[in-house]
Ligand SMILES: [Mg+2]
């Protein structure tokens with residue numbers, strides 16, 4: 001189903017913890033992190049923490065080792081592999097950073113399942129420090145979103161741009177999975193016929209409930225990796241059935257072979273929200 005684009009948030013969606021917190025906690029820098037958090041944006045703080053950890057003797061290899069043992073629900077990797085095998089176009093949209101995400105996806109053997117990783121850029125500098133930059137340079141050109149998005153990234157704007165690009169290839173249906181406050185904005189950018197999968201009892205799910213009626217996509221919650229897998233695969237199957245009904249109707253119309261009775265019964269089959 002090349003017509004389905006599945007967009008995954010990363011922290012607390014693909015992996016169980018927040019990758020930033022995981023690295024900071026596992027490398028023993030939690031106190032410093034908490035002390036600095038009120039003084040700067042999260043993304044800038046993570047860059048600062050990487051410099052601090054390097055000064056304390058922590059290497060890139062130490063960071064990689066910590067990332068490789070990040071907790072993940074056992075059904076997440078099979079879910080991603082299955083969606084990819086069904087022909088879906090899978091993408092990451094995350095406020096973590098490229099180094100963390102690529103290291104983890106590589107380790108899990110699922111990096112090639114994703115066509116895009118949209119996240120904060122990162123690189124290892126000449127001194128061997130991991131440096132993390134904001135996705136949006138909020139000092140020189142801040143984004144103008146009024147939703148609760150962090151200064152360095154509006155996921156809604158990225159999703160809109162994604163939709164524009166893929167629309168050139170023909171009709172696409174989107175499924176978005178996420179848990180955090182930053183995942184609320186993209187949920188408002190989804191269209192009718194798309195699906196939003198917020199993690200139950202997490203901030204995005206709460207915001208969506210408080211703003212009922214503003215999300216045009218059909219909403220399907222999930223609690224853990226097992227439910228994520230079953231809901232995601234059901235939605236992919238649902239879209240597949242809807243799209244094949246639509247195609248057969250278009251063929252019927254083209255050849256003028258659609259009987260009178262079918263004119264009356266088909267719209268039920270085609271309804272997006274069943
Ligand atoms: Mg998240």
Ligand SMILES: [Zn+2]
Pocket residue numbers: 145146147148149153154155156157185186
């Ligand atoms: Zn936004």
